Amino acid sequence: MHLERIINLLLVIVLSPLIFGIINRTKAIFAGRTGQPLLQSYYDLWKLFNKGAVYSQTTSWVFRLGPIVGLAVVFATATLVPLGRLPAVIAFDGDIILFAYLFGLMRFFTVISALDTGSAFEGMGASREVMFSALAEPAFLIGLAAISAQRHSLSLTGMFTGADTAFGAYILPVQLLVSFSIFIVFLAENSRIPVDDPNTHLELTMIHEVMVLDNSGPDFGFITYSSALKMWLLGAVLVGVLVPSNGNVWIDMSLSVVSIFVLAVLVGIVESSMARLKLLRVPQLLLIANALSILALILVLR
Amino acid sequence: MSLFLLGLSIIFIGGLASLISGRRALASFFGVTGVVAGCVIAVVPAFRVLFNGVAESFRFDWTMPFGSFFLQIDSLSAIFLIAILGLSAIAAIYGMGYLGAYREKKNLGVVWFFYNLLLLGMSLVVVAQNGILFLLAWEIMSLAPFFLIIFDDEKEKARNASWTYLVATHIGMVFLLLFFIILAGKTGSMDFDKIVVMDSVKAGFLFILAVIGFGTKAGFITLHVWLPEAHPAAPSHASAVMSGVMIKTGIYGLVRAITLLGHPPVWWAWVLIGISAGSGVIGVLFALAQHDLKRLLAYHSVENIGIITLGLGIGVLGMSIGSPILAVFGFAGGFFHVINHAIFKGLLFLGAGSVLHGSGTLEIDHLGGLIKRMPWTAVTFLVGAVAISGLPPLNGFASEFLIYLGVFKDGMSHGLANIIPALGVIGGLALIGGLAAACFTKAFGIVFLGEPRSKHAHQAHEVHIAMVLPMVILAILCVLMGVFSPLIIGFFGGAISTITSLPQEVVQGQLNTGSGILSNVVIVSVLLVVLIFGFALLRKWLLSGRSVSEMETWGCGYARPTARMQYTASSFAQPLVFLFRLFLRTARKDSPREGLFPDRAFLQTDTADTSSKYLFQPLFKGISFLFSQLRWIQHGWLQLYVLYIAITLLILLIWKAF
Numbered sequence: 001m002h003l004e005r006i007i008n009l010l011l012v013i014v015l016s017p018l019i020f021g022i023i024n025r026t027k028a029i030f031a032g033r034t035g036q037p038l039l040q041s042y043y044d045l046w047k048l049f050n051k052g053a054v055y056s057q058t059t060s061w062v063f064r065l066g067p068i069v070g071l072a073v074v075f076a077t078a079t080l081v082p083l084g085r086l087p088a089v090i091a092f093d094g095d096i097i098l099f100a101y102l103f104g105l106m107r108f109f110t111v112i113s114a115l116d117t118g119s120a121f122e123g124m125g126a127s128r129e130v131m132f133s134a135l136a137e138p139a140f141l142i143g144l145a146a147i148s149a150q151r152h153s154l155s156l157t158g159m160f161t162g163a164d165t166a167f168g169a170y171i172l173p174v175q176l177l178v179s180f181s182i183f184i185v186f187l188a189e190n191s192r193i194p195v196d197d198p199n200t201h202l203e204l205t206m207i208h209e210v211m212v213l214d215n216s217g218p219d220f221g222f223i224t225y226s227s228a229l230k231m232w233l234l235g236a237v238l239v240g241v242l243v244p245s246n247g248n249v250w251i252d253m254s255l256s257v258v259s260i261f262v263l264a265v266l267v268g269i270v271e272s273s274m275a276r277l278k279l280l281r282v283p284q285l286l287l288i289a290n291a292l293s294i295l296a297l298i299l300v301l302r
Numbered sequence: 303m304s305l306f307l308l309g310l311s312i313i314f315i316g317g318l319a320s321l322i323s324g325r326r327a328l329a330s331f332f333g334v335t336g337v338v339a340g341c342v343i344a345v346v347p348a349f350r351v352l353f354n355g356v357a358e359s360f361r362f363d364w365t366m367p368f369g370s371f372f373l374q375i376d377s378l379s380a381i382f383l384i385a386i387l388g389l390s391a392i393a394a395i396y397g398m399g400y401l402g403a404y405r406e407k408k409n410l411g412v413v414w415f416f417y418n419l420l421l422l423g424m425s426l427v428v429v430a431q432n433g434i435l436f437l438l439a440w441e442i443m444s445l446a447p448f449f450l451i452i453f454d455d456e457k458e459k460a461r462n463a464s465w466t467y468l469v470a471t472h473i474g475m476v477f478l479l480l481f482f483i484i485l486a487g488k489t490g491s492m493d494f495d496k497i498v499v500m501d502s503v504k505a506g507f508l509f510i511l512a513v514i515g516f517g518t519k520a521g522f523i524t525l526h527v528w529l530p531e532a533h534p535a536a537p538s539h540a541s542a543v544m545s546g547v548m549i550k551t552g553i554y555g556l557v558r559a560i561t562l563l564g565h566p567p568v569w570w571a572w573v574l575i576g577i578s579a580g581s582g583v584i585g586v587l588f589a590l591a592q593h594d595l596k597r598l599l600a601y602h603s604v605e606n607i608g609i610i611t612l613g614l615g616i617g618v619l620g621m622s623i624g625s626p627i628l629a630v631f632g633f634a635g636g637f638f639h640v641i642n643h644a645i646f647k648g649l650l651f652l653g654a655g656s657v658l659h660g661s662g663t664l665e666i667d668h669l670g671g672l673i674k675r676m677p678w679t680a681v682t683f684l685v686g687a688v689a690i691s692g693l694p695p696l697n698g699f700a701s702e703f704l705i706y707l708g709v710f711k712d713g714m715s716h717g718l719a720n721i722i723p724a725l726g727v728i729g730g731l732a733l734i735g736g737l738a739a740a741c742f743t744k745a746f747g748i749v750f751l752g753e754p755r756s757k758h759a760h761q762a763h764e765v766h767i768a769m770v771l772p773m774v775i776l777a778i779l780c781v782l783m784g785v786f787s788p789l790i791i792g793f794f795g796g797a798i799s800t801i802t803s804l805p806q807e808v809v810q811g812q813l814n815t816g817s818g819i820l821s822n823v824v825i826v827s828v829l830l831v832v833l834i835f836g837f838a839l840l841r842k843w844l845l846s847g848r849s850v851s852e853m854e855t856w857g858c859g860y861a862r863p864t865a866r867m868q869y870t871a872s873s874f875a876q877p878l879v880f881l882f883r884l885f886l887r888t889a890r891k892d893s894p895r896e897g898l899f900p901d902r903a904f905l906q907t908d909t910a911d912t913s914s915k916y917l918f919q920p921l922f923k924g925i926s927f928l929f930s931q932l933r934w935i936q937h938g939w940l941q942l943y944v945l946y947i948a949i950t951l952l953i954l955l956i957w958k959a960f
Contacts, residue, residue, distance in 0.1 A: 049844055051848065052845065052848035052849035052850055052851075053845060053848070053850050053851075054850075054851050054852070054853050055850070055851075055852050055853070056852070056853060056854060056855040056856070057852050057853065057854060057855075058671075058752060058753055058854075058855050059855075060673045060674060060751065062673065062684075062751060064841075065838075067841075068834055068837045068838050068841060069834055071833075071837050072830055072833035072834040072836075072837055073830065075833050076826055076829050076830040076833060079826065079829065080826070090822060090825065090826060092818075092819055092822035092823075093707070093710075093711070093819050094703065094706065094707045094710060094819055094823075095822070096710070097703055097706045097707070097710070098694060098703070098823055098826060100732070101692070101693055101694050101699055101703075101735070102694060102826075102830075104691070104692075104693050104735065104736070104739055105688070105693040105694060107739065108688060108691060108693060108739050108742075108743060111739075111743040111747065112684075112743055112746060112747050112751065114747075115743065115747030115748065115751045115752060115869070115874075116747070116751040116752065117752070117855045117856075118670070118671075118751070118752030118753045118855055118865070118868045119855045119856060119857065119868070119869075120857075120867055120868055120869045121856075121857075121858075122869075123747075123868065123869020123873065123874060124869060124873075126743065126747070126869075126874065127869065127873065127874040127875070127876070127877060128877065130736070130739060130740035130743055130744075130878075131740065131877045131878050131881070133736055133739075134733065134736025134737045134739070134740055134878070135733075135736070136736075137732040137733065137735060137736040138728070138729040138732040138733045138736075140732075141728050141729075141732045142725065142728055142729055142732070145709075145710060145714070145724070145728050148710060149714040149715075154707075154710050154711060203858065213856050214855055214856055217844075217845070217848070218840075218841050218844040218845060219841070222837065222841070279877070283881055290729075294725060294729075297714075297721060297724070297725065298718070298721060300714075301714055301717075301718055301720075301721050301724075302718060
């Protein structure tokens, strides 16, 4: 049992940066380019961890604390998320709520470290970030409440690894509604198109990338790594909602890992095939996510 | 119980001595000593009741009709009493430092007298067990703040605020008077232990009266209009007490009323949950749109009262549909949030007071960069901001978590109708949490971070140690209440079983489950803190021996940035304010930009309170018009007035005769 938990944790820590590689490769294929190596994000992280740092004179300790809290939060969150049939390191009733709120803490510190630079660009990004996440949070929690009610469990591990996850026990509409809602939240929280464009070159149009404009060296490495981990963890929740289990721990594990990579391909396809939404349209997208979650909850409680 | 009475006497005597000292320096000394000594003594029986679970009471005959001097500290009173006495003592120490600057200008003896009187009133309210006594204590508690709010009486704003407060609190009082008169009914006794309400229609009517009467004090949405006026006007230590604990007496009254009214029907829960989700969301939205730090905090009280009432609503729902899980987790979360909110809201108001003291302004957009000038205020304010946003690992999360947990555990298994409360709680709390985080990243980020935006912020300085210390204590309490949350909720058992009439073992059993779950949260929190230290060390190790340099903030290569180019609080909140414009109705004035190189421009936004602007102002205008039509009765002829009295007496006699 312990071994499985530790393997789960190791998979998160080791494999998460690969998601960026897969997204970029997918986009490269769509654009007809060769693209960067799959392992590019590992090289980037290595390079950042080996650099010095430049700080803005305006900043205080808050700016230095932000990336540290961010990384600590995702590591702490990683102990709550199961993968396939691999249970989470810590599981208890209500860990769903803690999961969502820990990311809230990470966001709080990202936002205040952005404001610490006194830069108008970063203030702008921070302002958008808090708005979108405030709208995404209810969608996420209501969606998970639906799954929790359906599978009679209050912990992520119970919900995703319990007996109810076999295909026969599926209530397909609920699963589809919640997955679609969480997929939208996933895109918003991880700053992907259509909510945010991680590759834009213009500060005015960015959200997440602009908040970390003044970070450099190991700090930026922490931030990049945290975003990879966050993406993996939210992806694991999405996969847990949608992908049924087979019964064998190791097959389920492999299936889940592959599903997360398929999710990354999907993100790449979304990014290659559509443009970023106008900022004023993003709340509407998030309201759709809320509506889907509420619908799913009604279907479960019916 | 005698200790409690002794403590209250000391508080009162301290206030009197302070009043007599007037403008002399001794006034502050008497006031603070009275409060601190009195609180320390009076809080002992409250803790004793909480630990032993045995209520302590005191009763003597009183010539007042319907009245009896019946005081009792039971578990429910004890919870509120500890919050009241604790925060008031800490805020008083702060007040000594804070008021020091006004010694030349104001009569501080008066300020302390009314502060002590307010404390006395609040303490009596939560222990009074007789309707008349309760109303008397309520009136003392309601009148005293008037004199605190009008502290800056040379400012028109403060005078208006105190009038708004006085009118609002007395409108609430009218409903409470009705409530107690009808409650006493034909039994003729107003002692809480003798009141029985049988009739369900009457109980429902009384419930509505209680919601309006107590809701005015607590600050339910639309009844909250006095909060954003009164809290900013009062001196900051008084705002901390008013917002941290005085409005909680409204919550106390509501809970006490529910215990008096018998078994609650389901619609009471719906009413409470509806009101509270509305208060929570709209309160935080208005907070987002504010430009004044204390006004922003005042609107957050509306939000947090919403969260507390959400807990109560879930508790009442549990009582009416017979779900011990909902009842216990709802009330436990609500009570825990009462205490937690007292701590972090007290802390934040004291922080705002320090900002005013250190920089001379509360205008958020004029501040900035205070973290370097006021390091202690900044770090304690940050703790309060994280706590009020309901984020782990601090206390705000623990209490919201309990409310969530109740709904997740048993809120969704009682039929489709109950999806509405479930949605209200999960969706409401999640949205409130997200918006509160938006609001407090704004408040902390714009006030304390970045570059100073004005001369005020440039010249800001850290405040006196007597002001720093209370903030540090409250910040530490935010952490401790989070860490020890599994132990603390165990003490709510007595109060919950009194309200819900569930057997003590059932309540304690549920609370033990809650404690077990909360200890897991604490484990993750400890892990989080360890990780933070670990990564901080890792960063230090990575950067050691490498080049670490300082530069200007990146501005796209622009070489001469100024502090005024920073994002402001108004711009930070603008997207959300725009999105929710339906509720906020922000008025916007700006100058047209003309020509290719416009030189001067202005933009002004003002979010007036919609309840006040669209509901109460027209209402009072109408009432004042109606009354002006009756002016011919009042003409100054004394003889005719005597005739009026005679006629009234005659009519009453005739009425009695038949």
